[in-house]
Amino acid sequence: MRAVLLAAGLGTRLGGQPKAALRHPAGGTLLERSVAALRAAGVAEVSVVLGPYRERLLPRVQACGAWPLLHTLAAPSLIDSQRLALSEHTARPSGAAPDVMLLLADLPLLHAEHLRPVLAAWQARAAGIQALMPVVNGQRGHPVVLSGEAVAGVLAQPVERGVRAWLATHPQAVQPLALNDAAYITDVDTPEDVARLGLSNS
Template identity: 55%
Template sequence: MKEQSPAAVILAAGFGRRLGGRPKAALHIGGLSLLERLARALHGARIDDIGIVIGPYRETLAPLARRCGIDVLLHDREDTQLAESQALALRTHVARRPGRDLMLLLADLPLLDDEHIRVLLDAWQRRPAGIEAQMPVVDGTRGHPLLLSWKVVRQLAVDPAFAGIRGWLNGHPEIVKPFVTSTHAYIADLDTPEDLAALTQRLWPQQVTWPAPWDVNTPQE
């Protein structure tokens, strides 16, 4: 029987404060939002079961996600931490997609495309026995997407001491396989105005713009 592809959850519950308080997943590149670009990349890699965790900016991101065919997971409050988004993704995955591996990725990966995801999936399918997690590592920096086995997802979802996946990865190096690569797309995220300026320069002549109403404020440190 052919192994079922992982389901994916996009983590998009940040405030984007260093970018002036904007929903990073709504940033447009060539008229297409980052969220739409990620959805196309995932679909192109044959991952069709996609969710998104949203906290603030739900009035912008939820309709956009639904237009992309993405399942919306809303926090019950807007001010949340990354570990809380991860916990919501894990619990929902266990409840709705039993038996499947999970791919977690950040919403602000503007250079990630379907080929990058396919390469990771191929390595995941060929991983040695006993490996339960895989993430790309570029020049010593961990990137995204992160892949977790069903076994680990099920354990983490019910762990009362869960404080974030980074800590879990650090504590279980024997079952974590780094995917060592030089591909910058796995770590090229958008946190600061400098990141945005570098992306704009890199992608020129494609236009990198904020949609209304997020196009009126100047990003601040």
């Protein structure tokens, strides 16, 4: 299993700043804490997609021992980041299990204890399941886990279509994982979110 953190957003609703660089009240940035959570859950290989704020985020990615994936686009969309992550995933040696976990880099409540049940459910999935995602009270969350077959399917779509489009057209291959913790669906978009979650600029 590999993991890719998507940290290339523009942060426009936060006044133009990288959400992954926000500092958590318990210490560390959201980026650093996400990488640490993945490692503690047993995911050793972590990549991070970076966009317009790479000068601030790249040193942190390198300090974490994660692999940076750099956009050439000035203002990449989420789909652009997904496709870059999956393209890089297929280009590197995959070994026997080319599965990949995609998650946003601005999930301040997500810890290793939240990732372990997702990984366990993926290992226990039924035959034919190519994707898995947490669902909390009917709302899709993160991380999303994709098999090698699903990755190939996403990339085979037109470039304007990403993971969500593939999931929508292959419902029989998708396993929703019903969970009750808001950590899977809590991200940071606005200054109000920053204040409510006790975050600060790093």
